[in-house]
Amino acid sequence: MAKLFIFGIGGTGSRVIRSLTMLLASGVKLANCDRVVPIIIDPDAHNGDMNRTVDMLKSYQQIYQHLGPREDGFFQTDMSTLSSISADTNGGVKDTFVFDFGGINQSFRQYLSYDQLSVDSKGLVELLFTQDNLESPLTIGFRGSPNVGSIVLNKVVESPEIRFFADNFQAGDRVFFISSIFGGTGAAGFPLLLKNLKDPNTRLSNAGYLRNALTGAVTVMPYFALQSEDNSVIDSNSFLTKTKAALSYYEHNLQGLDALYYLADTPDTPYENQPGGTAQRNKAHLIELLAALSVVDFMQYSDAELRNGAPHFHEYGLGTDTQDLNFSHLPDESRELIAKHLTQLLYFSRYHKQHLPTDKAPYHDNLNLTHALRNEPIFKELNNFLHSPEYGVDEWLKELSQNRRSFRPFDLTTDDFNAMIAGKPVEKKWNDFFNKGLSQNYFLNQLNDAAKSIHEPDSFRKLVALFDQVTDKAFEEKVKVV
């Protein structure tokens, strides 16, 4: 029972995990593992990106737990919190996807006990950190300052969470790091965590497993810019400088890594400059989706392939350089990996929103949906996962389409299923009166048909299985290829 531990470091980590969760929800298969354990490491407890990712993960987890393991389909991959992988939590590990920094609500100066330091030490500190660094509160993260992050995150290794992680690490488990190279938390945290996990002298248990574990990472290089503000602590103009410095560090100091994925883009629309807190809630971006794909890619390699000639380095290139991407602009490999599953998820979400509540049909009665949709928590949870304005699938797709570069594989404004895939309308045969392509009628008919053939007593499991089968059929019959 192999596991994949994903360390999502900083805001970028949260956002990539969000995209990954979407992919897994859509039915993208994660090879060589049964369970994904995302661990988000962000000292900024109020980070907007992180919080909505966590909410979504919780939602996914509940849905998965209700559905149970299946061969394929929506929500097929188990995503668990760290604490849930073992019953023995030592009492110190909270059941959450987020690493617990134990409430560092002090300034960096206080964190270093600067006032108690010797004069010499004070001098060294002042050499390495600006006054601004020292005075900034740690509750909002390291605000693009790797030098601060590296100090704080070094302590993470001694936390009960990491010890728990090490205690339950088994042979065959894999580790993957997600970080941005140009920020604060990610740039500092990734090499530190890697170094500590692979440390031959570590006091962590299962050190041998940890050292030998196949480890991958994706490093996101600058893909957005921030609006310039005179007094902001983060200046996107320094991104490239920081990236350059980090890369030169990585060049010599990343030991024990089997695969490293580099992703970069030229910034276009500047993000609103929010250094941290709840306001740091950036729209989902294509880069994050591609970074999530690097996880999928990493898992597709067998152990032998990864060990042979490690480390492997990967970069990503679009099929076409355009500001508005749809499926046809993706390279074939990516398109085959995600196009069908995302289309299915879109059909599911759209049908779920538009028709499911009002349908009057045998499958509806069969599942007792009128009652279930209104009363059963798990149905509400699914509704949240799909349609939540915070973290739902609809929102995610909308954000992707509104960002720059925009990933716009779907026309989200139409109610016509036939026209939903951008640039690839479903062909309607003019001579067949009843062939309306992907009409509501088509889905109804298929749902009713599937409801008779799928024998599943649990109505929620059946609902998901129905839509999995029906959207699959819709894609194969009507869309065929994108």
Next chain:
Amino acid sequence: MHLTSSFRLLPAVALGLLLTGCYSRDDIKGQAGTETPAEVPPTEVPGAVAPKETAAPAVAADAGAAGPLQAINVFLEVSGSMEGFMPKTGGSGSNTRFQQHVAQFLSEVNRSSAARKTFFRIKEKPYRDSYQQLSQTVRGGIQQPASSTDIPTVLDTLVSGYYAPNTVNVLISDFIYSPKNAGAIPYISTDITDALNRAQRPDLAVSVYGYASDFRGAYYPALKTAVRKINSCCDTDIPYYFWVIGPADAVRRFDAALLEKQPAQQVHFGVKYPVPASSLLSRFQNVGSWYYGEKDASKRAAGASYHTVAVSSVSAKGPVEFVVGLDLKTLPGLYRDVKYLKPNLQLQAQDTDAKIIDVFAANDQTKNSSGAENQYTHFVKVRVTKLGKAARPLQLVLKNQRPAWISQWTTKNDSNINQAGAKTFALSSLLDGVEAVTATDQEKAPVFTIPLTLQPAD
């Protein structure tokens, strides 16, 4: 029949010969057609009537197969008593109705499709004549009146010598039977019976048609107690008769073919008729809750007939009335006469009060109707107010009742014929004698019996 002088007939013979020479058959036909259209329609040809019989079942079937009659023998009595019917043609040029009628009849016989037509004069015995000769006798008057030959002898001769299958003998006479003395009168009928019975013909049948004609000559009454003869008679019409004698089947067919439309008084002895086509009519003047009880009543086959009445509810207040349609075309006119049918049609039934409440003939309305009633000539309406618990037979019987005209045309004393009117001496007794021969049983056989069933609905 009496001896009479013959010399007065000479001019008539001359005229008759002249006429014969001047008339061809077509002329006769034309003359007959123009002179007596009301009495004898010229379309009356025996061959043409044969198809009528095909509608009747049973007897009619073999009758049709038999084709036209093999032989027709016509016997005309030419004794002196017949002279009054056939007076020698006088200056007036008028003839008697007898002459008109019999000449016409002879012509028809001669034209009929029968294989052999033979004509005889009855004197002391039958003498063969040609059609022309006999017809001339009728038209021109009797040239040589024969001496009388009494009726039993004539009948005996006919039955013994001329009786043959598929053959009829028509005897035309006034049938005034004069017994030798008053004491012989009660034995008239026996004499007739004995005469007819001598040859032991098992299927002997006799049809008697009575006519009346003006009479110009000496009348010889049967009873000679008062007068031997009445000269220059008569102020009243005198009856004369056609007796059709032969096997029952032949007589029936001859009746139907040649005498069908003869307006006459008639009575039939020993003639057997096919049971006429009949059916209940569920849509004709029906009252109350009843329907055809036949299993296949629903099939409504064309021409199907039904004879079972299934009554679903009946009571004194809600009686059931049903009509039986009868096709009496195959019967002689006598039996088609509503006046005859009304008293003589009877219903024989058990456990029910079913009774005939009306008998009526077809009219334009029924003939032109699209319903089954258009196939029938007569209708019998029956009313029921109670019936048995199970199916019971119900029979519609037409009794063979001697018609009333016979007694009306009979007199016990014809010596004063002008006062008595058109009557014949002891006619009833003559016919009693005939009847005794042809009726096998004590009880007279009915003309027909139509079995019906009356049952409660299931």
Next chain:
Amino acid sequence: MKGFFRFLYELIGTPQPPSETPVYREVIFPNVGLLTIGLSLAMVLIFYYLINKAMGVATFNKVRHWVIFLIINALLAFIIGIWQTSSQEVASHSYVYWMSTWNAILGLFWFFLFSVLLKRGSTNASTTPF
């Protein structure tokens, strides 16, 4: 079988006029009965199996659509009654219309019965009318 139809159709009283009883019992009742059962079965098959299965129409499965078929079925059943009596040339009587009306009611019943029996096999109307 004739007995069954006779029983069924004489629930509203014996045929009128009485003289038509044999043809009603022997011909019209069985014919009308079988035709109406056949019609109802056909209508049910059309609704549940042709439209709502073979043709894949999924939006014609509401109770109101079923009611449309139900009513059409009843009308056709009425017409069958009129047609059969007129083709058998029974004497005209208001009973013809009573019988046809009764047949329409029986048509409703048959359609309902077949619906209940056969709806499960349908894809899109397996829960119609309830």
